[in-house]
Amino acid sequence: MTDEAAPEKTSRLKTLAPLRRLLPYALRYWLRILLALIALSVAAGATLALPLAVRAMIDQGFSKDNAGSVNASFGALIGVVGALALASGSRYYLVITLGERVVADLRSDLFQHLTRLDARFYETAKTGELLSRLTSDTTQLKSAFGASASIALRNFFLFLGAIVMMVVTSFKLSLVALAAIPVIVLPLIASGRAVKGRSRLAQDALAEASAYAGENLAAVRTMQACGAEPQIVERFHRAAEAAYTTARDATQLRALVTAGAIFLVSCSVVAVLWLGAHDVLAGKMSSGVLSQFVLYAVLGASSLGELSQVWSEAAAAAGAAGRIGEILRVRPTIAAPPKPKALKEPVRGRIAFEKVSFSYPSANGVKAIDELYLTIEPGERVAVVGPSGAGKSTLFQLLTRFYDVDSGAVSLDGIDVRELDPRALRRSIALAPQDPVIFGTSVAENIAYGRYGAPRREIEAAARRAQAHDFIAALPNGYDTQLGERGVTLSGGQRQRLAIARAILADAPVLLLDEATSALDAENEKLVQAALEDVMAGRTSLVIAHRLATVLEADRIVVLEGGRIVEEGVHETLVENGGLYARLARLQFNV
Numbered sequence: 001m002t003d004e005a006a007p008e009k010t011s012r013l014k015t016l017a018p019l020r021r022l023l024p025y026a027l028r029y030w031l032r033i034l035l036a037l038i039a040l041s042v043a044a045g046a047t048l049a050l051p052l053a054v055r056a057m058i059d060q061g062f063s064k065d066n067a068g069s070v071n072a073s074f075g076a077l078i079g080v081v082g083a084l085a086l087a088s089g090s091r092y093y094l095v096i097t098l099g100e101r102v103v104a105d106l107r108s109d110l111f112q113h114l115t116r117l118d119a120r121f122y123e124t125a126k127t128g129e130l131l132s133r134l135t136s137d138t139t140q141l142k143s144a145f146g147a148s149a150s151i152a153l154r155n156f157f158l159f160l161g162a163i164v165m166m167v168v169t170s171f172k173l174s175l176v177a178l179a180a181i182p183v184i185v186l187p188l189i190a191s192g193r194a195v196k197g198r199s200r201l202a203q204d205a206l207a208e209a210s211a212y213a214g215e216n217l218a219a220v221r222t223m224q225a226c227g228a229e230p231q232i233v234e235r236f237h238r239a240a241e242a243a244y245t246t247a248r249d250a251t252q253l254r255a256l257v258t259a260g261a262i263f264l265v266s267c268s269v270v271a272v273l274w275l276g277a278h279d280v281l282a283g284k285m286s287s288g289v290l291s292q293f294v295l296y297a298v299l300g301a302s303s304l305g306e307l308s309q310v311w312s313e314a315a316a317a318a319g320a321a322g323r324i325g326e327i328l329r330v331r332p333t334i335a336a337p338p339k340p341k342a343l344k345e346p347v348r349g350r351i352a353f354e355k356v357s358f359s360y361p362s363a364n365g366v367k368a369i370d371e372l373y374l375t376i377e378p379g380e381r382v383a384v385v386g387p388s389g390a391g392k393s394t395l396f397q398l399l400t401r402f403y404d405v406d407s408g409a410v411s412l413d414g415i416d417v418r419e420l421d422p423r424a425l426r427r428s429i430a431l432a433p434q435d436p437v438i439f440g441t442s443v444a445e446n447i448a449y450g451r452y453g454a455p456r457r458e459i460e461a462a463a464r465r466a467q468a469h470d471f472i473a474a475l476p477n478g479y480d481t482q483l484g485e486r487g488v489t490l491s492g493g494q495r496q497r498l499a500i501a502r503a504i505l506a507d508a509p510v511l512l513l514d515e516a517t518s519a520l521d522a523e524n525e526k527l528v529q530a531a532l533e534d535v536m537a538g539r540t541s542l543v544i545a546h547r548l549a550t551v552l553e554a555d556r557i558v559v560l561e562g563g564r565i566v567e568e569g570v571h572e573t574l575v576e577n578g579g580l581y582a583r584l585a586r587l588q589f590n591v
């Protein structure tokens with residue numbers, strides 16, 4: 001018997017288990033919880049006192065000709081109702097704000113966690129889906145934690161109180177009423193898991209639809225240029241419909257459960273009333289006592305009914321909590337070691353790749369870097385060239401430790417990058433990418449992105465050195481001009497110079513530069529080149545070179561093919577050698 005009951009019990013507990021994750025968040029606000037519990041007890045007590053007053057009125061107030069006692073009863077009633085109103089208001093405020101608080105904390109934690117996850121996680125995760133977890137899943141939790149918890153607690157207290165009072169009022173009738181409870185409660189609990197499963201499906205479908213919409217809105221111009229709107233709309237429509245269908249199924253189940261509970265509960269009340277009526281007729285019970293009992297039975301029954309609704313909602317919330325929990329459980333594979341080594345200040349910027357092999361997690365073992373050796377001395381300027389897919393960007397990814405090598409080692413100033421705190425490592429490296437990201441904030445904040453709170457003077461100085469000051473000054477609000485979606489759009493060359501200003505401000509000893517020429521006209525190219533000269537002076541720089549000027553200025557050129565260095569030297573020698581570099585140079589630099 002116990003053996004049979006055990007799995008049922010664990011599965012029942014599992015339904016709500018993900019909600020346990022919220023407990024530590026709630027316990028931080030224990031005082032609020034305590035006050036809510038007090039308000040709850042007062043409100044339940046006041047509600048439970050009402051049937052007593054009704055009984056007194058029926059049995060004494062109406063039978064005797066006693067105006068004084070009627071007045072006293074009604075006076076007491078007002079008192080009870082006043083206490084009930086005050087306590088209910090406080091309970092509502094306390095519990096709802098607790099829900100808001102918990103969800104706000106959880107949201108911040110979830111976002112912080114997402115900022116720490118590594119490239120490996122984001123290779124498969126969809127941003128839109130994560131955003132949906134951050135917003136819609138947490139909102140679902142809020143409703144469960146706030147409103148539902150408030151309703152559940154109130155009704156639970158009322159239910160217990162009503163049962164006690166029923167037993168006190170009439171033992172025989174309460175036996176009849178209580179016998180009905182298992183018949184009502186068991187199917188309710190059994191349905192909880194099904195609701196949770198369905199509601200999870202609904203939220204998943206919604207997350208997928210958001211991801212899809214996000215992706216397409218981000219590339220709205222490509223979508224319109226390709227005339228892809230009808231297909232996109234159709235696909236989103238199907239995703240939205242799927243979300244609706246799953247939500248409808250979950251609701252259907254909830255509605256069935258609620259209807260069944262209400263029907264069974266009412267039946268049991270009617271049965272009790274019928275039995276009691278016979279007792280009153282037989283003179284075994286006063287009509288006041290029967291009224292009192294029925295009021296308690298109705299109270300108990302309605303609280304049970306409400307509990308059933310809340311149970312489904314809690315099960316749905318558990319689905320959301322489960323999905324959030326899954327994300328929170330993901331541990332970044334790139335993290336600081338327990339005792340990170342410290343770089344010696346000032347960082348000199350000596351970089352070494354030693355027999356490094358690496359393949360991307362999704363590349364099925366195809367090597368992007370293959371037993372590569374490369375040493376760059378402090379202050380040296382190295383240009384990396386090679387055909388598309390040779391592994392040039394991958395070198396940057398490994399040096400900034402967005403991925404860990406499969407074998408070999410990458411080091412900065414003689415320390416393996418895996419022994420450093422990634423944040424300290426990345427502070428020593430400034431990155432100016434090919435297609436810099438501009439955020440939807442002011443120009444000044446965009447430049448100070450890597451050095452939050454940098455003084456305006458330094459921001460301006462960096463912009464001047466990056467040849468960006470003149471165009472910034474010509475913007476409507478200068479350095480305070482809003483950029484991005486709701487602001488000014490910059491040209492490719494302007495964006496690059498902003499990124500260079502960002503790198504100058506970061507003032508890191510190592511500079512990684514992914515050059516782009518495609519976006520630049522001759523004038524812009526000259527300006528960017530001048531800015532780059534300035535930023536590279538005195539730093540170790542590794543440049544993915546697309547410009548002849550860069551390779552000519554470089555101390556050394558390394559030629560990459562298939563993840564290996566196939567040639568190394570200066571421009572003239574490499575051209576004379578007539579190898580891969582000579583061919584690339586002819587194509588790319590017209591030499």
Ligand SMILES: Nc1ncnc2c1ncn2[C@@H]1O[C@H](COP(=O)(O)OP(=O)(O)OP(=O)(O)O)[C@@H](O)[C@H]1O
Binds near residue numbers: 390
């Ligand atoms: N995130 C990734 N997952 C799987 N494979 C990747 C990933 N990024 C790059 N690769 C593969 O690794 C190889 C090296 O890519 P990498 O971006 O380093 O080349 P690249 O020399 O910088 O090329 P390009 O000049 O076109 O930017 C390529 O075969 C590429 O397809």
